[in-house]
Amino acid sequence: MATSAPREFVDNLRQLPHTVKDAWLRQGHLPESEREESQATFHNFFLHIHSVRVHLRTLSPWLTFGLGLMATASFLVLTITGVLLMVYYKPSTALAYESIKDIHFVVSTGRVMRNIHRWSAHLMVVAVFLHMARVFFTGSYKQPREFNWLIGLALFAVTLGLSFTGYLLPWDQLAYWAITIGSNIANSPRELTDALGITRWFDPGGFQKHLLLGANYVGEDALIRFYVLHVFVLPLVLVILVSVHFWRIRKDGGLARPEDPMGGPAEWGGAWRPVFEPLATKTYGLMALVKGKRATVNRGPENTVMSWPNLLWAEMAVFMVTVAVTLILSYYFDAPLKELANPAIPENPAKAPWYFLGLQELVSYSAFVGGMVIPLIVLAGLALIPFLDRQPGGEGAWFGTPDEKRVAALSCLFGLLIAVGMLAFTVNFGWLRNWFSSIHQLWIIVINPGSVLVLLYAGWSLVVLKRGNSVRLGAVALFTCFLIGFSVLTYFASVHRGPNWQFYWWPSQWPVH
């Protein structure tokens, strides 16, 4: 049609809302059919990490408790509040403390932002830890998800690293002395190299400490290093690892779940229809078939529902619940801040952040064993689990194989008795150095409460492995003992250790200096 150009121009101007909307939203309206729902997921940049359909069982809150989502949601909240805090925080020893005070007292929404940042950091550590426990107890590390388990462990370490680097930034007494302890733990290989007399030639402890602090003391160099790690390096690493973690979830066939019963019904198109054969447990991309059994053609979707909107509801809900909980905590409880860091006045007791307190308790017996050896052993042990327990079966359900619950309960009891007993023993009777004051340090490195604990737990788990005739049961025993031990040690060091790391029944009994 021959419209005049001015007319065309005016018409296009008037059509602007529609044309812009159409250019941006290719669909333009909410999905009205399953096909459109699948397109909404598949064709969207942000959403296409999701599979188009998701298995019904994996949506159940009682399977996952949304812990992985909670960790991710916490990280998102942390990133946003973190960037906002960066507008005012100044990473120099002369300015840091005052900038935190300004954020608390003066900056618009500053108090709440800082509190949210602090509490969601704690929440993230808790969520990651519980998520690991969930994945373990539902056997979701088994083939083909071993690598994702390893990525998860790396994420756990990075999460702790983020929390630890952030702890120093306020530059107050809590921060300064906690990191002094942390850096001395990094220095703990000295305990071994000194005992062997080789420190002059081989000093990994000193190397680690200097790498962390950039100096021999906790000062300006440490602050800037921790800052760079906290706001850039570690978040970048975490984002990359999380992306791989999510990618692997897709490639490994979605969240682990029990196999659907053969021949049982599956929901499809609003009705239940019979299923004929063991179903493919893999979704496939149109680009490639990475690994798996076979594509399903002419089959009903296997007990799955559309991701849009079901999975998205779940994600939004978990995200908002995380935000709500964090916000409630932040409204009532201020993030702690003590006096300006003062190297001349040590905090007594000087305590590491709570998630490292269990470690600190072990460190109080032997720095090297508690600070380096046991954490490495634990990490190695955790990493090996999916490679040692290769018997399929029971994935996607809590305590999926027979006897698991019983073994877990017994291990709980055993772990509790041993941990509490060990602590009671050391509090009442001391340890080797109290009985033999000139004993060589090497003896203490080899025989100390931490190593004894690990040995007893390992022994128990081997007994269970043999008697239960199952690697999985042995793993359950060991993991449960680890959980219990970690919890008991953390609780004990938080509540019952006071000034000079002496035992007290309750913090109110701590002597006032």
Next chain:
Amino acid sequence: MSRLEPPRVSRRSFLSLASVGSFCAAMGVALAGALRLPRPTVMPGPVRRYKIGNPEDFPIGSATHLEKENVFIYRDGEGIYAISAVCTHLGCIVAQSAQGFACPCHGSKFDAKGNVVGGPAPRALPWLEVSRAADGQLLVLADNEVPAGTHFEV
């Protein structure tokens, strides 16, 4: 054909609308808060406010150069006004001249109201806000510029 076009789904319900709506509202409120954060609630740094004495110290027709504060104080029939003594070219201190002000550094010349009449200065000498302090003294707020001609009535 039916499998390619499964029946329409309508999951819209009040619950869905309400939950999405409240989610967006919550995010909106949070965003509003977050956007307010970068705006300073109180300006950092020392404020350049100078107490310069009482109005009686500046009789009508007087022209006083306050050297420490780098400002000229004038009083005429309409009131008191303050002109900055800092040359707008490169920051030297101007001196009073027959026509107004002259800068010794690069020869900028200003008239009695501070307008540029010669030299490299790019703009007029700023007029500074004059106010009262709580104890009654006159106050020059050197950080606040006011339009030329603004008088403070006393």
Next chain:
Amino acid sequence: MKDPSRLYRWMLLAASLVTIGYLVAAAVRENYLADWQTLQRVYRRQLQAKATDDRGRVLLKNFRIELKQISVPALNAVDRCVSCHTGMDDPRMTDVPNPLRVHPGDILKNHPVDRFGCTVCHHGQGAATNFHDAKADTNDVFWDYPLLRGELTQSSCLSCHDVERLPREQVALLREGMELYREKSCGSCHKIGGRGGSLSLALDNEGAKTRHELVMTNLQPPHTTPRWHLAHFSDPGGVISNTLMRNPTVTKRQALALAVYMLSLWQRDVPASYLSPDKIEEKARALHPAPLSGEQVYRRYCFGCHGEGAYGSWNKSFKRFIPAVRGPGLLAMATAPYLETNIAKGRPGTQMPAWEAGGLQLAEITAVVDYLRAEAPPPMAQGALVARGDAQRGGVLFAQNCEGCHGMSGRGGMAPELANPTFQQSAADAFIITTIRHGRAATAMPAFQNPTAPALTDAELGDVLACIRSFGQHTAGAQLASGRVGGTP
């Protein structure tokens, strides 16, 4: 089939509503309910009431409800006190309730708020924007220097002023504290400016101490430094369990004055432009101080242990007998050099410090010796000199007659330590012989050659003398090597 997302939608709704609720509550709390906002609204009503003239109207027009602060980089202070104390520098605000009231007195005339801020004198947490955190005088606020109010603020004057040149009414409590310090002879045990005894801590930077550097074990919370000092002066033993410090027996007000003085002793880094000219002169004078008179020295540095000096006393904490230094018995036979040496060198190993190291000038030592001997009785006749005899025989005699009070090997007890290096060095043989012969009046030292019943012959005296000298040879090295002072806290 069950809708798998129903639960999640409910969760989403509930969580979102809770979030909105708390966000709004936080916004209201921050933007409307803060301490300073309420107060500034009240203040604005006051401004309206007082907007009766040009000045009042201008002040009302320019008043905005906002956070206010005074930034003084030279003093490293950003003080937000004026956000609540809004009427601080408005002389019209005399009849309004605190905290809006004008600052009392005319301090602000010489200390304009814009140049000084508030915390340089009042301490407290200037960065805070609510009362609880600004006062910082409870255990749950982690700030080193709590707010000083009223007269306690006088302790800050010393940082910039020569307090003795200020009008007395302005620093009355501080001056009282300084004078009490001298009157109570605190310098007997404590040093300030390098002058004083060494039994206890130097006090030069006492005001800089935070609550973590003081023993708060026996104090009820809140644990603040002013309260510690008050408690310490009221009952030293109650605050520090095994203290050597005797109770200064002061009234509550005097304890407060002393506390203010202690808080004022702070070697602060004040920029030179803030120091009063008097202060600079005072610092210059301190380089070459004029010597004190003998009586002044005695009052400030000796009285604490020796009292009036006429009689000795047994000190429970020292576990030692403090000799009567102004007793007629001693002064009758002690020469000026003897006294000067003992004062200058002290008695190592005992609580008597070496005053030449304790900051006393030579002229002051001479002056105090003159003061001691001012009312001395005529010198005692010495009698025949006796040569040193056999130390071993003397040892037997010493054990029979002297050990009970002077201790084995002369190490002291109820009576002075004869083995002390300074005693050995300063006491001539004649001095020792005369003392043993005639005893010492008004003390427990008896005469061993009483004309009526001579207990010791001259030969025996010589033996005892030799024995006493032998103590000096044994202990001199050990004492000087260990350098211990008895009874240090």
